[in-house]
Amino acid sequence: MASYAPAAGSGAAGSVWRRAVNARPWLAGYALLSPILVLMLIMMVAPIAALILMSFWTQSGFEIDTGFTLANYWKLIAPSEATTYWMGVPFPFENPVYAILLAKSLVIALVCTVFVLLLAYPMAYYLAFRVTRRKMLWLILITIPFWTSYLLRVFSWKITLGFNGAINTGLKSLGLIDEPLEFLLYNPIAVEITLVHAWVAFAILPIYVSLEKIDRSLLEAATDLGDGPWMRFWRVTLPLSAPGTISAALLVFIPTVGDYVTPTLVGGPSGTMVGNAIQSLFGKQNDLPLGAALSIVMMLVVTLLVCLFLWLIGFRRMRAKTG
Amino acid sequence: MHRTPIPFGLYAILFLIFLYGPILLMPIFSFNDSIFATFPLKGFTLRHYENMVKEVRLLEALRNSLTVGVTVAVISTALGLLGAMAATRYRLPGRGPVFGSIMLPLVVPSIIFGVAILVILRRIFNIELSLLTVGAGHVLLAVPFAMLVLISRLEGFEKSLEEASADLGERPWMTFWRVTFPLALPGIVSSLLLCFTISFDEFVLAFFLSGTDQTLPIFLFSQLRFPQRLPATLALGSSILFVSTIIVVFSEILRRRGLAPGRPSEL
DSSP states (O other), rough: OOOOOOOOSSHHHHHHHHHHHHHHHHHOOOOOOOOOHHHHIIIIIIIHHHHHHHSSSSEEEEEESSSSOHHHHHHHOOOOEEEEEETTEEESSSSSSHHHHHHHHHHHHHHHHHHHHHHHHHHIIIIIIIOOOHHHHHHHHHHHHHOOHHHHHHHHOOOOOOOOOHHHHHHHTTTTTTSTTTTTSSHHHHHHHHHHHHHHHHHHHHHHHHHHSSSSSHEEEEEEEEOOHHHHHHIHHHHHHHHHHHHHHHHHHHHHHHOOOIIIIIITGGGGOOHHHHHHHHHTTHHHHHHHHHHHHHHHHHHHHHHHHHHHHHHHHHHHHHO | OOOOOHHHHHHHHHHHHHHHHHHHHHHHHHHHSSSSSOOSOBBBBEEEHHHHHHHHHHHHHHHHHHHHHHHHHHHHHHHEEEEEEHHHHOOOOOOOHOOOOOOOGSSOHHHOOOOOOHHIIIISSOOOOOOHHHHHHHHEEEEEEEEHHHHHHHHOOHHHHHHHHHHOOOOOOHIIIIHHHHHHHHHHHHHHHHHHHHHOOOOHHHHOOOOOSSSHHHHHHHTOOOOOGGGHHHHHHHHHHHHHHHHHHHHHHHHHHHOOOSSSOOO
């Protein structure tokens, strides 16, 4: 095995290090990894710890009271006699806005994930099984939009869907409509379209990789044993590509729950999500501890849902089977 | 292979139209001789671009973004290279959880990191926000990408080349410079370009972590509120899009070249 063990300076320390590395080669591996681990510690672990700590404090005016309290979490779930309804579901909370925004964000992210998979899967399938020439060109064409500014992609939907946007003025100049369609922008549907567009290119890649890995002889075997194309897809291709598809789903779902650029730019009042509430608590409303508590509740809920989902579908077994 | 009834080629073309259609409207309207982003088009003009480059605050923001982007690219790629060497050349105990946590920024919503880093900087250590804090945040986001690119590059060539060098008596450091580094170079350049784009286009962390010095996306966002600035914003957006695209295409070509077709990289 090649070794990158740093040639430590001469002297006692150097020889101690060399002996330790000879006994445990992985020490050198961790030595290489240490700058990243330090970065993670400073920029991820410590800040998240601080956020958790902050969620147990309270804000009074511009000062922060550092006495330990669960008041922020209570504020998020405190029950109330008066029940607020959202989409027919009762939210019997004193401050129902946070629970409702969280539920709404989860629903929006879920719908977005479903549409992204429905659109991305055929494209990944096409790339993996149909495209034979210029595969790299296709892959690059698919990848470019993901790497270009998220902000700009959202902005481009704003000018597409707006009251005086491309669709409305385009249809008008074609004589198809007289008045601009007002339902295009500033609602949850605009948020969904923008989110699906933002993520669909990204979701193709993990699905494509898992399709590409499928042993082609398995497909031939299925055909030889009498499966038609649909049966073969259902019984061989789809199960074998499930790990990549599920990874894609999670890579879309989790960040989407916390998105706030899209709802800010194209959501309007009816399209706000929990990310807007967090941003506002850290900004205008200036209640950092409550914002911290809301952020943590959001992460906990998402983590729990994801774990539950993976457990329900038996993800471990699936991965073990398909390699 | 069977012929399937679904015309996949048609679907692929519609898909590309959906993917690129709205994005391409921006450059189209940016050359349109009108202050609105509306059809029908009025005529070709470059004046929106002329107005754009006259904007002093925009040029400042551009300079800030370039500085942060280049610094982030270099640091993230250096860290990513070390991490990729650790990942590909050593059997590390606790590998799963460690690499899992390094990849977390790929999944966790940026707003969480934005507020968390904001809290620790401002409320616990009382550090002023600046381009430095933006850069530090961007390094956190870029390192996982750098590592993924470089891991697939380092896995792509034989370890035996390094072993041969070591067997022939090269010291580890010289093996790195004379074997590993040149072989990894396309991956390194690709990672530099990718990390630069990530930082250059990043909005959410910059929104929470920047002080008085704006980065380009922050400036752009501040302009979106003013309808009268729309043409200049369109011109700016198109320029950013153009530069990012060139960088990404170049980076992708470098990254995918030399990878065996049967072994597509993970990203």
